[in-house]
Amino acid sequence: MGFMNLFKTFFSAHWGIHPADDRKRPAADQPVRTMPVPARLHLPLQQHLGAPAKPCVQVGETVNKGQLLAGAAGGVSAPIHAPTSGTIVAIEEVIAPHLSGLATPAMVLAADGRDEWCELTPCAEPFALAPEEIAERVAAAGVVGLGGAAFPSAVKLAGAARAKVHTLILNGGECEPYLSCDDRLMRDRAAGIVEGIRLMLRATGACRALIGIEDNKPEAIAAMQVAAAACPEIRVAVVPARYPMGSEKQLIQTLTGGEVPAGGLPADIGVVVHNVGTALAVRAAVVEGQPLISRLVTVNGGAARAPGNIEVRIGTLVEEVLAFAGGVDDAALARRVLGGPMMGMQVAHWRVPVTKGISGILALDAGEAAAQAAQDCIRCGNCIEACPMGLLPLEMRARVAAGTLAQALDFGLKDCMACGCCAYVCPAHIPLVQYFAHAKGQLAADERAAAKLDATKQLAQQKQDRLAREAREKAEAAARRKAERAAQEAAAAAKEGAKA
Amino acid sequence: MNTVAQTLIAAPHAHGGNSVTRTMLQVQIALVPATLFSFWLFGWPAFFVWLTCIAACLACEALCLRLAGRPVRPALADGSAALTGWLLALSLPPWSPWWVPVVGAGIAIIVAKQVFGGLGQNVFNPAMVARVALLVSFPLPLTQWVAPLAASPGLVDSLWIFLTGAPLPDAMASASLLGHGKTELARGVDLAQAFAASSAPALSWSGVRAGSLGESASLLLLLGGLYLLALRVIRWPIPLAVLAGLAVPAAMAHAVDPARYLDATTHLLSGAAVLGAFFIATDYVTSPNTTAGQLLFGAGIGLMTWIIRTWGGYPEGMAFAVLMLNALTPAIDRLCKPRILGRDRRGKALAVQGEQP
Numbered sequence: 001m002g003f004m005n006l007f008k009t010f011f012s013a014h015w016g017i018h019p020a021d022d023r024k025r026p027a028a029d030q031p032v033r034t035m036p037v038p039a040r041l042h043l044p045l046q047q048h049l050g051a052p053a054k055p056c057v058q059v060g061e062t063v064n065k066g067q068l069l070a071g072a073a074g075g076v077s078a079p080i081h082a083p084t085s086g087t088i089v090a091i092e093e094v095i096a097p098h099l100s101g102l103a104t105p106a107m108v109l110a111a112d113g114r115d116e117w118c119e120l121t122p123c124a125e126p127f128a129l130a131p132e133e134i135a136e137r138v139a140a141a142g143v144v145g146l147g148g149a150a151f152p153s154a155v156k157l158a159g160a161a162r163a164k165v166h167t168l169i170l171n172g173g174e175c176e177p178y179l180s181c182d183d184r185l186m187r188d189r190a191a192g193i194v195e196g197i198r199l200m201l202r203a204t205g206a207c208r209a210l211i212g213i214e215d216n217k218p219e220a221i222a223a224m225q226v227a228a229a230a231c232p233e234i235r236v237a238v239v240p241a242r243y244p245m246g247s248e249k250q251l252i253q254t255l256t257g258g259e260v261p262a263g264g265l266p267a268d269i270g271v272v273v274h275n276v277g278t279a280l281a282v283r284a285a286v287v288e289g290q291p292l293i294s295r296l297v298t299v300n301g302g303a304a305r306a307p308g309n310i311e312v313r314i315g316t317l318v319e320e321v322l323a324f325a326g327g328v329d330d331a332a333l334a335r336r337v338l339g340g341p342m343m344g345m346q347v348a349h350w351r352v353p354v355t356k357g358i359s360g361i362l363a364l365d366a367g368e369a370a371a372q373a374a375q376d377c378i379r380c381g382n383c384i385e386a387c388p389m390g391l392l393p394l395e396m397r398a399r400v401a402a403g404t405l406a407q408a409l410d411f412g413l414k415d416c417m418a419c420g421c422c423a424y425v426c427p428a429h430i431p432l433v434q435y436f437a438h439a440k441g442q443l444a445a446d447e448r449a450a451a452k453l454d455a456t457k458q459l460a461q462q463k464q465d466r467l468a469r470e471a472r473e474k475a476e477a478a479a480r481r482k483a484e485r486a487a488q489e490a491a492a493a494a495k496e497g498a499k500a
Numbered sequence: 501m502n503t504v505a506q507t508l509i510a511a512p513h514a515h516g517g518n519s520v521t522r523t524m525l526q527v528q529i530a531l532v533p534a535t536l537f538s539f540w541l542f543g544w545p546a547f548f549v550w551l552t553c554i555a556a557c558l559a560c561e562a563l564c565l566r567l568a569g570r571p572v573r574p575a576l577a578d579g580s581a582a583l584t585g586w587l588l589a590l591s592l593p594p595w596s597p598w599w600v601p602v603v604g605a606g607i608a609i610i611v612a613k614q615v616f617g618g619l620g621q622n623v624f625n626p627a628m629v630a631r632v633a634l635l636v637s638f639p640l641p642l643t644q645w646v647a648p649l650a651a652s653p654g655l656v657d658s659l660w661i662f663l664t665g666a667p668l669p670d671a672m673a674s675a676s677l678l679g680h681g682k683t684e685l686a687r688g689v690d691l692a693q694a695f696a697a698s699s700a701p702a703l704s705w706s707g708v709r710a711g712s713l714g715e716s717a718s719l720l721l722l723l724g725g726l727y728l729l730a731l732r733v734i735r736w737p738i739p740l741a742v743l744a745g746l747a748v749p750a751a752m753a754h755a756v757d758p759a760r761y762l763d764a765t766t767h768l769l770s771g772a773a774v775l776g777a778f779f780i781a782t783d784y785v786t787s788p789n790t791t792a793g794q795l796l797f798g799a800g801i802g803l804m805t806w807i808i809r810t811w812g813g814y815p816e817g818m819a820f821a822v823l824m825l826n827a828l829t830p831a832i833d834r835l836c837k838p839r840i841l842g843r844d845r846r847g848k849a850l851a852v853q854g855e856q857p
Contacts, residue, residue, distance in 0.1 A: 017516065099508055177514060249841060261850040262842035268852040341514040348508060362513070370515035375578065376619045378520055381735075381789035390838040394789070412840045412847070420512030427518040434510035 015388035016242045017421050019177055022216060027300045027307035028180030032188060034311040035324045037084045037111050041315030042094045042353040044106040048144040049151045050076030055107060061088050064118035066291050069107055078152045079142040081291035083313035086111040097338050097352040099345040120289040126199060131161050134203040134286055141285030142292045147171055147275035148339055150357030156272060160204040163267035168206040169255055170197055172213040172220065172276040173239065173246030176340025179360045181296040182276050184309045186220035189280055190227035196279030197234055199286050204272055209234045212251050216241035243342060244419040248273045250388050262415055297354060299325040302365030303333040312354050318361055319350040328363045335369040337362040342420040375428040383422035383432060389415050393422035393432050400439040408439055524579030526733045530724030531586055534717040541648045541708060541716055542594035544658030549596050550589040556605030557585030564614035580619050584608050587627040590714030590775060595646045597665025604630040624826045625786045628819045645676050645710040676711045677770045678815040681762060690759035714775040725778025734782040737794035742777035743768060745802020761810065776818040786826040793836035800825045
């Protein structure tokens with residue numbers, strides 16, 4: 001055994017990072033606070049991956065809590081519901097919770113204070129529903145992946161059922177430092193999560209569920225073990241706390257040993273992964289008939305006065321959430337981040353709405369933000385050791401910096417998932433992720449330009465063909481007319497000849 | 501609220517706290533015990549050699565940066581030039597005259613580092629380029645070894661020795677162990693007899709023996725190396741492979757003919773084996789960066805060192821071996837890419853699996 005351990009130390013993968021202080025506590029240990037409904041809610045139509053939702057109510061219309069405001073548009077999309085009762089006062093552009101700071105179309109709902117539900121359709125016997133019916137109810141409730149990617153959950157459930165997956169993995173890893181909303185949900189609402197998991201097992205047809213939880217959350221592990229004790233098909237699997245353990249491919253590999261093929265989906269190896277928070281939303285959608293109108297958000301960071309987890313209605317401005325949570329020390333504030341510190345995005349101001357995919361609001365102080373000027377790469381190889389995908393970040397960066405993107409692709413640029421481990425460990429403070437994001441953007445622009453060029457070429461070719469065809473047809477017509485005239489003249493001459 | 505700088509940057513918004521300066525500093529801390537031991541062993545002249553190496557390296561670095569129009573202060577503060585100077589000092593004879601460290605620093609920093617583009621761009625280890633260039637150009641001062649604890653000249657006398665490069669009196673001169681073995685073998689005396697003579701330098705575990713600054717204190721250097729391993733400043737593959745690459749062929753040859761081939765312990769404890777394995781070959785810039793590549797690289801250095809020591813024209817071959825393998829580093833890096841998750845070794849996406857239970 002000793003030898004095996006030694007072997008493991010030397011030869012097992014050492015991907016990822018293990019921050020000495022994950023900064024999850026004390027926020028994780030605070031009881032959840034529920035924020036009252038604000039006066040106005042700003043609901044972007046694009047809160048999920050896929051096509052933006054299409055509004056189905058008019059400005060001025062009065063709506064009840066849970067009423068459909070915008071329907072799903074197309075195969076990959078999700079509807080949006082009213083988080084409270086009130087009046088739609090505008091459909092306009094608001095600043096998106098995004099690095100770009102660009103505006104995005106959104107509905108603005110003025111709350112009436114009654115917070116009255118519309119008519120819901122609960123289901124007394126949810127386990128009697130057919131798998132497709134479960135997926136339909138999840139789709140209708142606008143449930144998306146709550147881990148951050150915000151992929152429409154119903155699409156994933158239906159896809160998993162089609163692919164006949166055997167294992168459902170619940171992602172309770174929550175590997176990002178600072179965040180603890182999933183931890184809190186697992187501690188407080190374990191029974192609801194387990195019921196959601198059972199519904200998801202039914203919807204996907206998987207025969208077992210593994211709940212992957214990092215070993216830095218002993219309370220959540222204990223709570224989930226108790227809740228899942230009665231279900232032999234559901235097992236809590238403790239995984240080492242190591243970022244990015246909550247990344248789909250890494251979690252699957254750790255729990256099942258399987259590797260998702262590059263460019264493929266977990267379903268390709270018989271697995272589907274959902275977030276634990278999503279399981280709870282699935283339960284609410286299927287059992288209570290409640291759409292996704294609120295979520296748990298972690299407020300944290302050195303400049304946050306009272307870190308903790310807040311239950312927030314979708315569409316609440318981050319500014320208001322922070323004010324409710326105890327405020328921000330503006331003098332200490334160095335960086336505003338939505339999401340986790342590793343993959344979250346920096347925003348210029350707090351006047352952006354909380355959307356379905358936002359798991360954290362971080363007010364980082366100067367020490368945490370750790371902004372430093374980049375130095376020369378010393379080829380130390382820390383980034384290679386940290387990369388969970390087995391890439392060579394230092395080589396990729398050198399190629400991107402030199403502008404030779406084709407070579408960067410050879411080193412696996414497309415397999416980079418921007419987890420940020422490389423930049424985290426870089427002693428020279430090189431913003432590696434920024435290089436890769438730039439390169440991916442450039443490649444996408446190049447592809448678009450190439451596609452446009454192809455389309456232009458095709459159009460030009462079609463025009464040339466058309467002109468040639470027209471000229472040919474004209475010439476043929478002229479020749480035909482000439483021949484006809486000649487024939488007529490010949491006939492006339494012949495007639496004349498006959499007369500004579 | 502608007503006091504926050506509005507430069508938005510990509511994630512991550514956290515950092516592990518490692519820095520280039522800290523890394524270089526840790527390597528220097530690891531070198532302290534062996535260096536202090538050498539000062540005790542060889543007296544003030546050794547200290548002057550060390551000091552001049554570092555000062556000259558910093559001066560050359562500053563000069564080059566100024567000529568290139570790059571900021572000088574941050575580059576000097578990263579500690580890389582000082583470390584190069586320190587490693588160069590450890591590879592020189594302890595009583596070298598002043599111009600040896602100065603010329604060496606010029607070669608290391610200007611020719612081997614800055615001409616290639618500065619930190620991170622050089623192909624060859626700067627300290628080793630300097631040592632080899634000095635050895636080939638000035639063989640005499642580079643092979644003058646002072647006997648350990650032979651004399652402890654005072655501060656003024658030491659400065660005189662350092663500045664004038666006065667030749668060593670015979671009584672104080674000594675041969676390094678590897679040099680002695682090589683000379684005796686060339687004279688036709690086998691190793692058993694060569695080391696039986698009372699005048700022969702003994703293999704000393706304590707490190708009290710003739711040699712360059714970094715050759716004597718092998719065990720203290722090993723201690724420093726283990727410290728770097730524990731801090732994860734360096735990784736295990738290169739040191740292990742270098743030592744194994746040297747010890748395995750040495751042990752095999754010694755078993756076959758002890759009269760012609762030195763044993764593995766002597767090989768490991770003499771010359772620059774430990775210094776090379778832990779501090780020179782592990783140079784980030786000039787070594788491969790995957791585990792497989794590092795094993796290959798280290799083994800190559802160990803083996804080449806043994807070959808040069810055994811059959812080459814020089815008694816010590818570590819510097820040559822390091823430079824040879826430095827040249828192969830880009831090729832090794834190309835050969836030993838890690839496997840990307842979800843792809844096979846050739847970069848093709850893994851096959852989609854069928855249904856499973």
